[in-house]
Amino acid sequence: MAESEIKLLGAWPSPFVMRARIALNIKSIDYEFHQEKLGSKSQLLLESNPVYKKIPVLIHDQKPICESLIIVQYVDEAWSSGPSILPSDPYDRAIARFWAAYIDDKWFPSLSGLAKAQGEEAKKAAMDQVREGFLLLEEAFGKCSKGKDFFGGDRIGYLDIALGCFLGWLRVSEKMNGVKLLDAAKTPGLAGWADKFCGDDAVKDVMPETDKLTEFAKILFQAKANAPPPAN
Amino acid sequence: MAESEIKLLGAWPSPFVMRARIALNIKSIDYEFHQEKLGSKSQLLLESNPVYKKIPVLIHDQKPICESLIIVQYVDEAWSSGPSILPSDPYDRAIARFWAAYIDDKWFPSLSGLAKAQGEEAKKAAMDQVREGFLLLEEAFGKCSKGKDFFGGDRIGYLDIALGCFLGWLRVSEKMNGVKLLDAAKTPGLAGWADKFCGDDAVKDVMPETDKLTEFAKILFQAKANAPPPAN
Known part of the structure; x- marks a missing residue:
């Protein structure tokens, strides 16, 4: 899988975006970080998260995943070969x-x-x-x-x-x-x-x-x- | 594991309690159903869910699990031999x-x-x-x-x-x-x-x-x- 197929829509000051970035770091996944500008929302964000229109959104193979804790769980499950993020028990x-x-x-x-x-x-x-x-x-x-x-x-x-x-x-x-x-x-x-x-x-x-x-x-x-x- | 070690604190009209009951049914798990009375909270509930004091609480081997969707995921993971509740992908x-x-x-x-x-x-x-x-x-x-x-x-x-x-x-x-x-x-x-x-x-x-x-x-x-x- 090409690394460029992983995008994260976010912004550096957001704690919720940071969750996704830490999870990706734990799994050693490279990604494109698309930073949204304060006070505006990109077309990609509006299309990727039509329900909430909020960051973070992880886009993996053109498929968007929204909500920070759901992204963290997704990263843990999709790259199960790396260190576990959730406990095993x-x-x-x-x-x-x-x-x-x-x-x-x-x-x-x-x-x-x-x-x-x-x-x-x-x-x-x-x-x-x-x-x-x-x-x-x-x-x-x-x-x-x-x-x-x-x-x-x-x-x-x-x-x-x-x-x-x-x-x-x-x-x-x-x-x-x-x-x-x-x-x-x-x-x-x-x-x-x-x-x-x-x-x-x-x-x-x-x-x-x-x-x-x-x-x-x-x-x-x-x-x-x-x-x-x-x-x- | 003795079946009597599984208790569900709940009430029949609660949709959130129903989530836990359906999950347990999918996995064919027998459990004791402790119904809380309208307008009061049992000592067992107060001790088992001190943060929210709310039903449902699943008690498995004396260990309480709170919050309905967390219970559903727990049931899916703890009894992984039964049919899956969450999708595999x-x-x-x-x-x-x-x-x-x-x-x-x-x-x-x-x-x-x-x-x-x-x-x-x-x-x-x-x-x-x-x-x-x-x-x-x-x-x-x-x-x-x-x-x-x-x-x-x-x-x-x-x-x-x-x-x-x-x-x-x-x-x-x-x-x-x-x-x-x-x-x-x-x-x-x-x-x-x-x-x-x-x-x-x-x-x-x-x-x-x-x-x-x-x-x-x-x-x-x-x-x-x-x-x-x-x-x-």
């Missing part, structure tokens, strides 16, 4: 899927809510939610990692990717708000894991540098503040 | 996962919104959303079924279960609103599929009879109408 897989869904459905909305929060009270409430989520995830880390470095054991896996992709934006949030959200005193397992995750070979070249991402965040928030209000 | 699996997530994230909220809608205009908007979802799912059915009876091909699979579990509540909605939502004229593939799904051996004994479910719906909606308003 069915129960461990179920637990990894459970926490990955928790991250997307519950925890990430708190982090994203912090960026939108207006006023000190709303910000504090969002920060409390982010930290409460970390306490639950610290417990999950203890159970999943079984004393090893990653949720996936000796190497990064599905749940590492699901949570780790947000570490860049977490650091931006910490920097912009002048607070510590992932606190080594309260969640030592996760704090140590975060450092090891960012240093992993499959991660380090796709994890955005905090200053660069902070600059992007300022442009993004400014663009949103200047946008006209919704129609109703 | 990685791309087909990704597509099945994509539409199952669409059903939960986009389509079901429309159906559930119809039950809550106040006034004719809100009801009409919710019904339009349900029907628009069916048009998309009709297209997905054409692609996934490849001319066969089910999304899964010759037999029911993951996506059949994900959508089919709502057919009982869909019929209740149609009956209570005096409308047709799944219309054979507009979505002939889905209409034919729905009949075959409900008649399937793994489904027919767990799909609630429409009159019984309608009676339950009236009690449920009355209980909600009588509940005190939320604190803020």
Whole structure:
């Protein structure tokens, strides 16, 4: 199979796109990275993901696969010869899927809510939610990692990717708000894991540098503040 | 492994619980069905699903698995000797996962919104959303079924279960609103599929009879109408 038959539609600051890139790195798959421009959507994106019109989209042999966690599972299954991304045991897989869904459905909305929060009270409430989520995830880390470095054991896996992709934006949030959200005193397992995750070979070249991402965040928030209000 | 080591915490009217029951039926697994009472949660449920405190929970060898679609995948992987529930091809699996997530994230909220809608205009908007979802799912059915009876091909699979579990509540909605939502004229593939799904051996004994479910719906909606308003 020609390597050029693999395209990823994405953008460097997106944590969801990063999931797909890390999965492809783990399997040592070369791909064309088509970056979408902020504020516009390419024709290829609109055709490839007509339901959501969102990145990431992986296009493999002209067939599009959408939704970041579905892409990660696809990459794991389509290139099964490389290192496994999901755990091999069915129960461990179920637990990894459970926490990955928790991250997307519950925890990430708190982090994203912090960026939108207006006023000190709303910000504090969002920060409390982010930290409460970390306490639950610290417990999950203890159970999943079984004393090893990653949720996936000796190497990064599905749940590492699901949570780790947000570490860049977490650091931006910490920097912009002048607070510590992932606190080594309260969640030592996760704090140590975060450092090891960012240093992993499959991660380090796709994890955005905090200053660069902070600059992007300022442009993004400014663009949103200047946008006209919704129609109703 | 003793069959008594498999418990399902659920309730007969729940479409999400039905997903787990159909999956267990496909694999011919006997299990203890622990029904939760409306308006209360058992100690076993609170301990087994401390994050969401929701049914269904599958307990296999004392280990709880939560979230209906995760349970279905677990059943498929833990009892791999039985018929497959997910497609074997990685791309087909990704597509099945994509539409199952669409059903939960986009389509079901429309159906559930119809039950809550106040006034004719809100009801009409919710019904339009349900029907628009069916048009998309009709297209997905054409692609996934490849001319066969089910999304899964010759037999029911993951996506059949994900959508089919709502057919009982869909019929209740149609009956209570005096409308047709799944219309054979507009979505002939889905209409034919729905009949075959409900008649399937793994489904027919767990799909609630429409009159019984309608009676339950009236009690449920009355209980909600009588509940005190939320604190803020």
